[in-house]
Amino acid sequence: MSSTFTIHYFATASQYTSKNTESLPAPLKLSTLFDELETRYPGITAKVLSSCGVSLDGEYVDIEEDKELLIMAGSEVAVIPPVSSG
Template sequence: MPTFQIHYFASASTYTGKQTEHLAAPLPLSQLFDTLEALYPGIREKVLVSCGVSLGEEYVDVNGDDGSVVVIGPGDEVAIIPPVSSG
């Protein structure tokens, strides 16, 4: 089965108990949060609402507000990145 790799950082890693895993591809980017919510109930409200998402090396808009349809393909890398602060 084709897959993509997803990396979890900080609170996302803590919530899932994983740093990385493979999920089935292709997957429309707009369905990513629904897929993660099905795997980890409560993650949307507790973690994902404040996270950035990257596909490859670029941040992407999971909601597709710009009207484009982005699909996560086999072999792609996705990262869930909680807000970062510095002092």
């Protein structure tokens, strides 16, 4: 099995990356996820990620509070922009 995890992009995150999913190297500390994405997609932190939620294997995580969590090979991460109501 390869040492990667899958990241899913929704709404504005998908538009910004032009992808719905991709594989990233694992393990990766949750605290460095946004840095990794910023390296791949310059400007994404300010324009998209700063207002997004993140889930790890179906559970919402807090990038600050859960920063020591490791995203392991085979995990699934989702970048979820805020849901607007209207």
